[in-house]
Amino acid sequence: MKSFVHRGHVTKVVFGSGARRGVADEVRALGRGRALVLCTPGQTGQARETAELLGPLAAGIFDQAAMHTPVAVTEKAVDAVRAAGADCLVAVGGGSAIGLGKALALRTGLPQIALPTTYAGSEMTPILGETRDGAKTTRRLPDVLLGTVVYDVDLTLTLPPHVAAVSGLNAMAHAVEALYAQDRDPLAFLMAGEALDALAAALPAVLSDPADPEARETALYGAWLAGTCLGTVGMALHHKICHVLGGTFDLPHAETHAVVLPHAIAYNAPAAAPAMDRIGRALPGSDPAAAVFAFAGRLGAPRALKDLGMPERGIGEAADLIVRDGYWNPRPVHRDAVRDLLERAWAGEPPRATPSHPDDPTGARHA
Numbered sequence: 001m002k003s004f005v006h007r008g009h010v011t012k013v014v015f016g017s018g019a020r021r022g023v024a025d026e027v028r029a030l031g032r033g034r035a036l037v038l039c040t041p042g043q044t045g046q047a048r049e050t051a052e053l054l055g056p057l058a059a060g061i062f063d064q065a066a067m068h069t070p071v072a073v074t075e076k077a078v079d080a081v082r083a084a085g086a087d088c089l090v091a092v093g094g095g096s097a098i099g100l101g102k103a104l105a106l107r108t109g110l111p112q113i114a115l116p117t118t119y120a121g122s123e124m125t126p127i128l129g130e131t132r133d134g135a136k137t138t139r140r141l142p143d144v145l146l147g148t149v150v151y152d153v154d155l156t157l158t159l160p161p162h163v164a165a166v167s168g169l170n171a172m173a174h175a176v177e178a179l180y181a182q183d184r185d186p187l188a189f190l191m192a193g194e195a196l197d198a199l200a201a202a203l204p205a206v207l208s209d210p211a212d213p214e215a216r217e218t219a220l221y222g223a224w225l226a227g228t229c230l231g232t233v234g235m236a237l238h239h240k241i242c243h244v245l246g247g248t249f250d251l252p253h254a255e256t257h258a259v260v261l262p263h264a265i266a267y268n269a270p271a272a273a274p275a276m277d278r279i280g281r282a283l284p285g286s287d288p289a290a291a292v293f294a295f296a297g298r299l300g301a302p303r304a305l306k307d308l309g310m311p312e313r314g315i316g317e318a319a320d321l322i323v324r325d326g327y328w329n330p331r332p333v334h335r336d337a338v339r340d341l342l343e344r345a346w347a348g349e350p351p352r353a354t355p356s357h358p359d360d361p362t363g364a365r366h367a
Contacts, residue, residue, distance in 0.1 A: 004185040007232050011124060012148040013224065017213065020115055020152040023050060027057050027088060030111050030147055034059035036086035038077070038100050040066065043093045043117065046155065050092050050115060059084040062100075065091075067253055068131040068246050069099035078107055086110065092155075094118030094167065095253055102128045102144035111147045117155045119167040119199075119219060120254070121174050121227025124149065129243060136247020138239075145231075151224060153217045161207045165299035168203040168219055169258035171226040172196060172292075176261065177236050178229035179275035180268060182328045188233045189278070191225045196282035198222030203299055237322075237329040238264035241342075244321045251308045258301040259308065259348075262293035263341050266351035271331035289351040304348025315342045 012029075014022065027035050036059045039047035044063045051058040062080045066073050077100060081089075089112045091101035099122060101112045106128060114123040126145040129138040159167070178184060178192035199222035205215035241264065242256050266289035269276050276288045285291035296303055306312065319339040326333060337354045344351065 005183065006185045006187055009126065009145055009231055011146050013151065014148065015151040015224070017153050019150050020050065020155060021053060023090065023113065023115065023150060024054050024057050026113055026148045026150060027054065027090070030088055030113070032088035032111065033057055034085055034087045035090045035113070036081055036084050037061045038065055038089060038091040038097045039063050039093050040096050043097070046117060047092050050090060054090070059086040065093065065097040065100040067096050068136055068250070069096070069103050069129060071130055071132045074100060074103040074107070074130070077104055081108055081110070088113065090115065092117065095120035095122045098123050099129065103130060105144050106141060113148045113150065114146055115150045115152060115155060118159060118163070118254070119171040119223035121171050121223050121230055124224065124227035125231035127230065131247045134248055136243050138243055151220055153213060153220050156216050156220055157211065157213070161210045162300055164206050164219065165203055165301050166254040166258045168199050168223070169261060169296055169299070169301055170254040171223040172199050173238055173257045173261045174226040174230040176265060176275070176279060177238055178233050179278055180272035180330045181233035181236060183233050185233070188229050192229045193278045193282070195222045195225035195229065196279065198225070200282045200295070207299060235327050237267060237327065237333055240322055240327045244318055245305070245310065248318060248321060249310050249314055251305070251310055255302050255308050256305070258296055259303055259305055259345055262289045262296065262351040263345045265289040265292055266353050267337070267341055268329065268331050269353060293351055305342070305346040307348070310346060312346060315339060315346060318342055
């Protein structure tokens with residue numbers, strides 16, 4: 001058997017319909033008694049319900065979480081933590097609320113609980129992405145790992161089908177990159193494949209019948225596995241592209257992942273045969289990138305960066321940023337190749353394999 005190192009993280013997971021009703025018990029299990037509830041402005045209703053479930057353990061609600069975790073918002077939230085006398089954090093929502101919780105945990109040392117309402121998966125990772133002055137930086141920090149995650153499928157039943165679709169594709173991106181990560185291991189590979197199978201089956205069913213609890217549960221299960229993969233292995237070209245586009249052009253997070261994913265798969269296909277085979281088992285077809293592109297189309301997900309608000313003039317700037325201080329990638333990454341990928345993704349064209357740079361044979365190196 002090949003050699004490998006598996007990095008496991010200890011996060012308590014409570015999964016099941018109605019699981020949120022035990023959130024107060026989870027706060028007590030952490031030995032805490034004043035929880036500040038975090039959410040975006042659009043999820044104050046769910047935050048209020050959570051505060052009611054917490055009862056006397058609720059220290060207040062901070063409802064200004066924002067996409068890409070702006071440092072300016074985090075600084076305001078730190079003041080709110082101190083004013084409330086909070087001794088723990090409860091994030092209700094998707095990546096924005098959970099990202100804020102991580103940023104606060106880093107600055108305050110407070111333990112966190114999350115009640116995810118989307119399929120973002122960041123609740124299972126020690127990864128913190130923050131944006132300052134239009135630049136997004138991403139770090140892997142054990143200090144931001146959550147203590148408890150409460151997955152209540154009932155919280156996802158109101159997630160609009162089109163949002164569920166792009167959020168699910170975001171989760172699929174985590175699983176795809178786990179299949180060819182530099183530090184992939186047998187367990188991560190198994191979890192990533194299972195995540196892809198679950199999401200490929202569940203997302204069309206959610207669109208067909210948004211009230212189907214079994215489909216919602218399967219999607220949430222897949223998202224949990226995908227997030228766990230992202231938390232245990234490294235990231236590659238796909239995530240670098242999305243972090244640059246999101247932080248520089250303020251593009252919506254999940255939608256950007258949905259657009260970029262098939263193009264990143266096409267780029268890495270020549271250097272990641274086992275990963276491509278596993279993607280093909282979840283979404284059958286002769287070309288995994290084309291299969292993912294078609295799958296996104298069937299879900300009604302956006303397939304062009306221009307439709308997300310990215311200016312065409314920004315393609316060159318993005319290419320420069322992507323190749324600078326990039327993540328490891330299974331295939332060499334060069335600016336011209338990245339620019340070609342971005343041009344196709346911007347226009348919404350089908351993915352295609354980009355020719356490798358003549359000076360670099362296809363192989364493993366840093367992006």
